Every structure is written in C-alpha cells, then in structure tokens.
Amino acid sequence: MNTQHLLERFVRTLAPLLLVLAWSTAGAGTITGSAHDFSTKAWSGGRICVACHTPHKADTTTTDAPLWNHKNSTATYTMYSSATLNATGLAVGGRSKLCLSCHDGTVAVDNFGGVATPSTFITAANNLGNNLGDDHPVGFAYNTALATADGSLEDPATKTVTIGTGTTTKTGTIASVMLFAGKMECSTCHDVHNTFTVGAAGTGMVKISNAGSALCIACHKK
Amino acid sequence: MRDASPAPSRNPALPGQVGRAKGALRHAARLVLAVAGFAAAVALAATSVVSSKHNLSISGPGAVKSPSETEICIFCHAPHNASPSAGLWNRRNSGSTYVPYTSSTAKGVAGQPTGASLLCLSCHDGTIALGEVLSRGTAIPVAGGPAMPAGPGRLGTDLSDDHPVSFAYTAALAASRGELASPAALTGRVRLDATGQLQCTSCHDAHDNTNGKFLVVPNIASALCVTCHQKGSWAASSHRNSGASWKGAGTNPWPHTAETTVAANACENCHRPHTAGGRKWLLNYASEETNCYACHDGNVAAKNVQGEFTGKTSIHPVGSTTDVHAPNEPAVAGTRHVECVDCHNPHASNGSAGTLPGSLAGVRGVNRTGTEVNPVTKEYEICFRCHGDSPGKPAPRTRRQLPDNNIRLQVDGTGPSFHPITAVGRNTNVPSLLAPWTTSSTMGCGDCHNNNSGPGAGGTGPKGPHGSTYAPLLERQYLTADRTTESPAAYALCYKCHNRNAFVTEGGAFRFHKKHVVDERTPCNVCHAPHGVGSALGTTTNNSKLINFDTTVVTPNSSGLLKFESTGTSRGRCYLRCHGDNHNPESY
Secondary structure, three states: OOHHHHHHHHHOOOOHHHHHHHHHHHHHOOOOOOOOOOOHHHHHOOOOOOOEEEEOOOOOOOOOOOOEEEOOOOOEEEOOOOOOOOOOOOOOOOHHHHHHHHHOOOOOOOOOOOOOOOOOOOHHHOHHHHHHHEEEEEEEEHHHHHHHHHHOOOOOOOOEEEEOOOOEEEEHHHHOOOOOOOOOOHHHEEEEOOOOOOOOOOOOOEEOHHHHHHHHHEEEEO | OOOOOOOOOOOOOOOOHHHHHHHHHHHHHHHHHHHHHHHHHHHOOOOOOHOOOOOOOOHHHOOOOOOOOOOHHHOOOOOOOOOOOOOOOOOOOOOOEEEEOOOOOOOOOOOOHHHHHHHHHHHHHHOEEEEOOOOOOOOOOOOOEEEOOOOOOOOEEOOOOOOOOOOEEEEEHHOOOOOEEEEEHOOOOOOOOOOOEHHHHHOOOOOOEEEEEEEOOHHHHOOOOHHEEEOHHHHOOOHHHHOOOOOOOOOOOOOOOOOOEEEHHHHHHEEOOOOOOOOHHEOOOOOOHHHHHHOOOOOOOOOHHHHHOOOOOEOOOOOOOOOOOOOOOOOOOOOOOHHHHHHHHOOOOOOOOOOOHHHHHOOOEOOOOOEEEOOOOOHHHHHHHHHHOOOOOOOOOOOOOOOOOHHHHOOOOOEEEEEEOOOOOOOOOOOOOOOOOOOOOOHHHHHOOOOOOOHHHHOOOOOOOOOOOOOEEEOOOOOOOOOOOEEEOOOOOHHHEEOOOHHHHOOOOOOOOHHHHHHHOOOOOHHHOOOEOOOOOHHHHHHHHHHHOOOOOOOOOOOOOOEEEEEOOOEEEEEEEEEEEEEEEEEE
C-alpha cells in the first residue's frame, strides 16, 4: 500500500465519521457521541453497542430484544395511575423492559456478558426506580378508542407527526412512527439509538423537540 | 430495538468547503422546519394551553412568563419523577394552611384544599415561585415573578373570599342545602373529581382558555353558576332577564366581568366566585346594600333607590348595620335590623305588578296570625317581620291611652277598629273616603309608608318604603304636634284618602271635626291611632274609629274619666279633658 492509497483509505474511512461527529454536535443522527455511547467508559472496552447487544451468543429469551446482551431486571413495577386515566393495561413489557434493565437502577449498566464485576449503576433523574407511578404511563394501547374516551388526546391513527431533525426525519401518523404494536412505550418519546432524536447529548434523546412542549402536545391536545 | 425503517443515507466524503456549506444549509433548513413546525403547532392550538396565560414559557402570550424557557408543560408537569404522581405533577405542595370559605348557610364544609385544588394553589396562593419546578435544580426565571404577582389570579392563602372547594358534593348535601343540582346531574363540563369533591377543576380547565378565565363553560348569564345553583324563582327574576346596561355614570357596576347587561351578568351582578368583598355568600361588597346600590343608583336600574336611603331623614336604615342579616334567621326578626334582602329576594324579584308587586316576590314573612309564611302573598307580611312580634322594638311614637307597639295586633283584623290592611274595616260609615276607596276596600302598608318622591306622592322616584322626609317613612306629611294649624299639607297623608272637606267644614260622620282640627288645631293623631286598636286592648264601644287618645294632650276629666263611647252611627260621647276643656261628657 502506498501512501496515496493509505490516505485515500483514511479519508474514505474517517470522513463519514467526521461528518457523523459534526451531526452529533448538532444533536442527532447516530448513537456515537450520544448519552448511550459508552465507548469512553473503561468497562466498555471502547465499544458502543456492547452494553445492550452482542453479535453472538445473545439472550434469545427476551422478546423484542435483538441480539440482547444486557442482564434483565427482575423488579416488579408500580405503574402510573390517576382518577382520570382512561388507558388500561399499563405494564412494563416488551421494549420498555429493555430500557428499564438499566433505568430502574437495580441492574448495573455494566452488567452484561463478559463483565466480571458489574458496579456502575445509573444515577439521579435517569434512575426511575421500580416505582413508575411518577412516570408517564407505558405499555398501554394508544388507539382511536382511547383518544375518544379521553377527549384530549390526538387520534394516533390520523394525527401526523415528524420525528427527528434535518434529513434524519420520518413523518407519519403517531401510530406508525411513535407506537410499537400499537402501544406507547419508552421508545415512543425516546430513541435509544439517537437516530431520530433532537437536541444535544444530555437532553433526553427525545424524538420531537420539546420547545413549546411540542413532544407533549404531539399527543396531548391541551 | 432499532427502528425497522432503513437508516438514512449520508453523503460520504464531502470535501471540506462544500460539506460546511451544505451543513450550514441543513442547519438553516432544520431551523426553518423547527420554527415552522412550532408556529403551526401554535396556530393549531388557538384554544389550547399554548395560547393561554398558562403558557409561562417564552412563547406565552402573557406578561408573566419566562424570558428563556421554551417548554410549556414543564411548569406543571414532568414525564418522569413527578410528584404527586397522578397528573405527573412537577410542583411542590406549598404546605400553606388555608383559611377556607364559611357562611352560616353553607352546608358543604370546605376544609383544607385537596386534590387538584392543591395543585392549582401551588401557583395561585402566591407562595411558590412560578418557575420552581421539581425537575429543575434551579428555578426557571419568570418575568413578573418569581411568585404570581398580585392580581385577581393570586388567591393567597385566605380562601374565605373564594368559592369553597374540596368538599364532598353529595346528594345529601344538595338536599339539605336546597337549590342545588344533584351531583348525579353533573355529567357535562362541570364535574366533580373522582372522589365526588368539588375542586377548582369543576369550574376551570387549566388547559383551555376558550371561555376566558379558563372556565369550563362560558359564564354569560351565569351559565356556569346555574349548573349547580338552581334558584327556585330565578327564571322569572329581573336579575336574570333584564337587558338594562350601565349608563356610564358613577362606578362600573360590573368591574370583574366583561358582560354589559344585567341579564348577562346574572349572578355576578352581586356575587363573584373569587376575591369577594363580602366573603360570606361571595357578595361583591361586604356592605350588603352596596351590592344593590351598584345598579339601583339610577345608573343601571331606572330608578335611584340609593338616593332614597342616602338623601332622606326617615329611612329603613339599611346602611347602619353590616353583617347582622342571615338568610336563615327566623322570619320574626329576633334582632331587629334591616337590609335590602330582608324585604327583597334578589333571586326572585321581578317587575310584575299586582297586589304583591314582583319586587317583593319570593320573600319570607309573617301572616296576620303571627305564623311564618314563605313566600309572602301580602306586603304586610313582610312588615310584620319587624313591626309585629319582634322584641326590642322602640317605644311607640305617641303615648296613648292603650299603649301598644305591636302593629300586627293593631291591624290583624280582630280588633275594634283598624285601617283595613289585613281585612276589610269595621266601620261602614266613612263618608269622607275619596274614590276609589270605599268601606269595602283594603289597603297596604305602602299606601301610607312610602318614599315621598315616588308615584304615590305624585313624584317620579322609586316606589316603596325606602326613605322619606316625613317620619315615620310616610309618603306624605302627617303632623302630630299639638296646636298644628290645619292645612292641606299638614295632614296630606290623611287627605290622600279622606276628603279634607269633611274636616274643615261642619258635618260628616263626626260633625265636630272642624272644631277640633281647624279651630282647636288638634292633629288627627291626638284622637286616632293610625294603625288600629288591638282586640286584647280595646272594645267596640270605646275604641271604634281608631280612637286611642294621645295622653300627652288628652287627660282624664273632672270625674277621672278618659274615654270615648260610641252610641250609634255618627253618634258618640267623650269623657276627657283637652286644651283645658272638660268633657264630662260631650256628645254628638
């Protein structure tokens, strides 16, 4: 390999990364540089994905968990309730369970395949605990019937929203771009991979800017 | 977890300058999109919290808002770590001890605020900075803050001038209080909370200011108030139906509403749900009559009733006491007092004519036998509340042979003689009566006791016994001092119904009237008790024709006798001494 070739290869390899870094400073696009980029942590071995995923010998017992690598929580959760809540079936199932394997604070962030002594726990406001009564409900079917019963919710089948920013956007109904199997989950508002997110690192990896509380009023017709 | 859609393609390896330019373009495009999106959201949300004063973020329309914070919901809600959790609340409880509403007729006992009301008060009691939210380490800066500035929205911790909240609105409450809708009927926009309590949220929707004041329904014509408060005679009341508006002079009668007619203001003509000057019963003003004067001073209502009270010497003294009237006081006033509402029911008053004018509709009273009636059907039944059996009445104005200050007993229709108020009079020989009066007529207290500038006196002022320059609250002059020179004016009150000719010329039922009234200058009042003589005191022989002598003028004769004896139609004799003349007896 001559120098020219090496340089070309260097440019081909690094230029997209540089571009990605440029994106990430603007807040969205990829997991790199996001709050979920663990590559700077000693326990990650410089890897990003490892805390959650593994290419081999993955946990196949957890549903909705592609190539899952993180130890799951066994906590039982208290779900949100209120006298005026119309949604039913609130539960930590499916995708939200994956989030809570770190965010309920009972399992170390570094408790995944290959780490001998997991010791890094999530802290502060990011630690939701197992009392989710003070957190927005998840796990419920958000459909037209619920919107009608509530009276101040947008109809997820017809209300169109745009998630993400710049060219990394997706537009569709609430049901198509924010719900999962018709349910509201953590990933309705948050994008764990920072793909369709807005805002800089540390601003919650939300899919719609909350300036003007736009994220909230995407669904809440207040 | 990765979304199913393909990852967006990125332009690889753009040489520096082009990349920077494109990046800047993208950034600009993102900004435009974001701004446009937000503008669209605001436009779509014309009736939402976004366009209301409850948007305390930088995009809010009010003067009190953050100069920097862009999130709207954050001032009250947070998606995580909320407290209390229901409603995902993001503000702390103020911990204040509140003074709740109370009145002598309140059945719903308002204790300390609970539930949603407590949440509202975390801003509206003015003790917590508006920007102090649980999810932020430091308070969000708020211009006009930090706490809610003084104004109608800042209720403070004294809630005794506010509509009660946080009480159980039960069927039993509605039944015992009366004139309240059944809680089961509150299925529309006005609702109770999940525990059956009335809260701020029963009337207000913090997210929707479509109706102003965040009301759940418009309060034009008090549509909101009457959802619960169902006053029996309200439908016919002038205070519900009158289209009268402010003529512009004096004080604005409706300073706290935007409505411009009596009908549109309805309840709020007199009441206000918050910051009520009167506190009890949420009256606009603590001084009861001031609530009435706001319109009845000639600036809204056609007639100036206030002027009768403030400009006359003989009045029903509504202005001399405050806070002595209670709606649930006994019909026979135990502690004599008078407020406008002792005679008028503002929830029922109307302009209809009749033997009982609409202005006296829906009022409690006492009938001629001393029994409570509700509502009254006769004017005198109102008067008897204070001028009949009440204790503490002043001494009679005239010291009479048969002293008595219970006017109910004097005119109850059972005595030997009486002005025909509760029944047709006894005397069938009254030739002095002017048409249309006959001995079969009955009359009202108001035929003698009335404003001296009202239509009864030939004036243009309001009707009713509010105020007069002639004591005791007489429509016309009635002089009672001995040696009064007779004139049409001196006894104008009597001459309203009794032809003066009968008294200034010889003849008539008592042919010596002229001698007494004109020559001897003896007032009518010396021989006649104007109301009557009660059955327990007088006799038909001695006290017909309202005879009950003024003992400061008329004294016993040389035989020690002081009496009148009727001896037949137009015939009688007197035993007495008067103006030095000994009647022992004198006959006619």
